[in-house]
Every structure is written in C-alpha cells, then in structure tokens.
Amino acid sequence: MRYGTTKKILVTGGAGFLGSHLCERLLAQGHEILCVDNFFTGTRRNIAHLLGNSNFEMMRHDISFPLYVEVDEIYNLACPASPVHYQFDPVQTTKTSVIGAINMLGLAKRVKAKILQASTSEVYGDPEVHPQPEEYWGRVNPIGYRSCYDEGKRCAETLFFDYRRQHNVEIKVVRIFNTYGPRMHPNDGRVVSNLVLQALRDKDITLYGDGSQTRSFCYVDDLVDGFMKMMETGADVTGPINIGNPGEFTIRQLADTVIELTNSRSKIVYRPLPPDDPRQRRPDISKAQAILNWNPTIELQEGLKRTIEYFEKYVRL
Ligand code: NAD
Ligand code: UDP
Ligand code: UDP
Numbered sequence: 001m002r003y004g005t006t007k008k009i010l011v012t013g014g015a016g017f018l019g020s021h022l023c024e025r026l027l028a029q030g031h032e033i034l035c036v037d038n039f040f041t042g043t044r045r046n047i048a049h050l051l052g053n054s055n056f057e058m059m060r061h062d063i064s065f066p067l068y069v070e071v072d073e074i075y076n077l078a079c080p081a082s083p084v085h086y087q088f089d090p091v092q093t094t095k096t097s098v099i100g101a102i103n104m105l106g107l108a109k110r111v112k113a114k115i116l117q118a119s120t121s122e123v124y125g126d127p128e129v130h131p132q133p134e135e136y137w138g139r140v141n142p143i144g145y146r147s148c149y150d151e152g153k154r155c156a157e158t159l160f161f162d163y164r165r166q167h168n169v170e171i172k173v174v175r176i177f178n179t180y181g182p183r184m185h186p187n188d189g190r191v192v193s194n195l196v197l198q199a200l201r202d203k204d205i206t207l208y209g210d211g212s213q214t215r216s217f218c219y220v221d222d223l224v225d226g227f228m229k230m231m232e233t234g235a236d237v238t239g240p241i242n243i244g245n246p247g248e249f250t251i252r253q254l255a256d257t258v259i260e261l262t263n264s265r266s267k268i269v270y271r272p273l274p275p276d277d278p279r280q281r282r283p284d285i286s287k288a289q290a291i292l293n294w295n296p297t298i299e300l301q302e303g304l305k306r307t308i309e310y311f312e313k314y315v316r317l
Helices: 015-029 044-050 089-111 146-169 191-200 220-232 249-260 286-292 300-316
Strands: 008-014 032-037 056-060 071-075 112-121 171-176 205-208 215-216 241-243 246-250 269-270
Touching: 008 015, 008 089, 015 044, 015 220, 032 044, 044 215, 071 089, 071 191, 071 220, 089 112, 089 146, 112 146, 112 220, 146 171, 171 220, 171 286, 191 249, 191 300, 205 249, 215 249, 220 241, 220 286, 241 286, 246 249, 249 269, 249 300
Parallel strands: 008 032, 008 071, 032 056, 071 112, 112 171, 171 241, 205 269
Antiparallel strands: 215 246
C-alpha cells in the first residue's frame, strides 16, 4: 500500500557500484529502498553508510531464484559488469541476466510495478555503425568469451519487450555505456579503476592492444540522473534508450590523462588485446536528449579527479 508520494523501490544489485549510488539518491528523495544483492561483486562497504537509515533495507538474495516482495518500482541492476567478473562464472552470468530478468518481470507483473532494466552498450557488440543509435541491431559473437554477458543482456531485453507485449508490464530499458566513478570495484579489471590504481601506486599502466581502441566514459552521477528521469516517464516510453557520455577517447588518451592528473611516475606497458574487445564505442544520445531532456554534465577530467580522490583514500587504507 502506498502512503503519499513515498514509493517502495526495489534495487537489485544495490550493493554494487551503480546500485549503491542509485540507492543513495532514491533515499534522499524520501523513498523506501529494498536493496537486493548476493554480494558477488558488490560489498557491504558500498552501502554501510545507508544501513542506519530506517527507509533502507538490505536483503542478501540471488535474483536467479524467485523473490516475493511488494514494491512499486524495480531497478534491475544485478549482474557482474566487468569482463573479469562476468567471465569468472559465465554460466551464472547468463542465469543472472536471463532467469533473473524472468523473476523480476514475474514480480513486476504480479505487483504491477514499473521495471527498469540496466542494459548495456555491449548489445551492439563490436559495432560497424558509429556512433551507435538505438536502432542498430549490433554485431555480437554468440559463442565467445563476452557472449555470456552480451547475449544474456540481449535476451533480457527480449524478455522485457515480450513481458510488455504479452502481459502489459510497464518496462524501461536503458543501455548504459562505460560508466565510472567512486566505488568501482578496485579489482574488477575495468580500465578506469585499473589505470587510476596503477598510477596512484606508480605501477606500470597496462594498455591492452595498442591503446587505439575508443570508449566513451560517463560519470556515475550523470548516469543515475538518466536512470531516474527514465523511470519518471509515462508508460508509452519503453526505450531502449542510450545513456552515456558522447565524449570519445582512445584508451591511450585516457592513460595519459590519468598519469597527468595523478602526477604519476608510472610507465605505459602494452599487453595483448582480450578476444572480441570492441574497437570503438560512442553513444548516439539524441533520444535521451529529446525524450528525457537529459545531458551528461561532468567532463572526463572532472570525473577522473573525483574518482582519483576516492581511490587515493582507498590506497591509503
Ligand atoms: P557491479 O558489479 O558493481 O554491480 C553489480 C551488482 O550486482 C553487485 O553488487 C553484485 O554483487 C550484484 N549481483 C550480481 N549477480 C547477482 C545475482 N545473481 N543476484 C543478486 N545480485 C547480484 O557493476 P555495476 O557497474 O554497478 O553495474 C550495474 C549494472 O549496470 C549491471 O547490470 C551492468 O551490466 C550494468 N552496466 C554497467 C556499466 C558500467 O560501465 N558500469 C555499463 C553497462 C551496463
Ligand atoms: N516470480 C517471482 N516473484 C513474484 C512473481 C513471480 O520471483 O512475485 C517468478 C516466478 O517464480 C516465475 C517467474 O517469476 O518463475 C515468472 O513469473 P510469471 O508469472 O511470468 O510466470 P509463471 O509463474 O507463469 O511461470
Ligand atoms: N583496458 C586496458 N587496460 C586495462 C583494462 C582495460 O587497456 O588495464 C582496455 C580494454 O581492453 C578495453 C577498454 O580498456 O578496450 C575498456 O575496458 P573495460 O574492461 O573497462 O570495459 P569494456 O571493454 O567492457 O568496455
């Protein structure tokens, strides 16, 4: 039962990097948050500061098993996001994406909740179209090392659209492009956390391949704004909608910026490129601009400064 404008909101993967920021922002709006996480890549530390808030509840649970709770909205973020973590147990990654989506959609159907899916730019695979608009169907290897994640997320999108067509569930699908910021897992192998930690420790900076591949990096606060704006839209807005920062950088440029901002003595070393590593990635965000009136506001330099500040404290621990 709803009281006033306070909503009961389920955030799956709420103890992870993006989920913990989202929980914080939703709590600040006065909502009741149920954070569900199996702590595979998330940590209690990410949400320790929220545990004393009477509107915040933490539940240890794996979403590939059914979950019976009463909520008004669901943000489905549970899924390891970094290649190192999602390839650690690839079968579990697919189960989390696919069976997890079925369970969360079954829940949304039963309690008539709006449900938002954290999808990914990986649905575009190694793209031939640049920048990537939502209409592009992608170029994805179905049997490679990244497939458990890419195909799992693609199948989750299929399930979201079929639950809408078949059961009229109110869905929102957001395709997230590389997002970074405080509380990224220090050992998850993603490029921003790797490079920042290596630079702060004056260790070699590892560039995979020749460092000429590109990515577009979105700061976490901008991403969370996009999520919340998407959830506020009417039932006719389903997405998929790209959320990311269209500023595009080579990994080499990212390394140079990190070295400069940390005054590091690190040297760059080259390592083999992982299989199926996309050559380039940049979101076309015209839909997010037109439909959500959303634009990223935090430039890479500024976002990196805030991330470096977080990891500086981490390194000193
Ligand atoms: P993360 O690994 O920090 O967070 C994922 C959270 O999900 C963790 O807390 C983990 O413990 C939890 N989890 C994993 N499997 C679970 C399961 N079966 N049941 C319950 N909890 C489970 O990653 P993140 O960067 O915060 O990513 C959050 C979501 O956003 C993911 O769905 C990811 O695919 C998506 N995404 C993130 C990015 C990015 O750049 N950060 C880009 C594209 C998509
Ligand atoms: N489910 C869940 N919580 C709920 C309702 C459903 O976890 O509150 C799960 C349920 O276990 C089922 C899945 O969601 O496996 C899909 O539910 P749906 O009602 O769509 O399918 P059905 O139960 O008919 O297979
Ligand atoms: N990368 C790199 N050095 C690292 C970690 C990653 O050069 O220490 C590269 C990686 O090969 C990829 C890019 O940086 O081209 C982004 O990698 P990440 O794992 O962060 O995300 P994704 O490949 O899923 O976009």
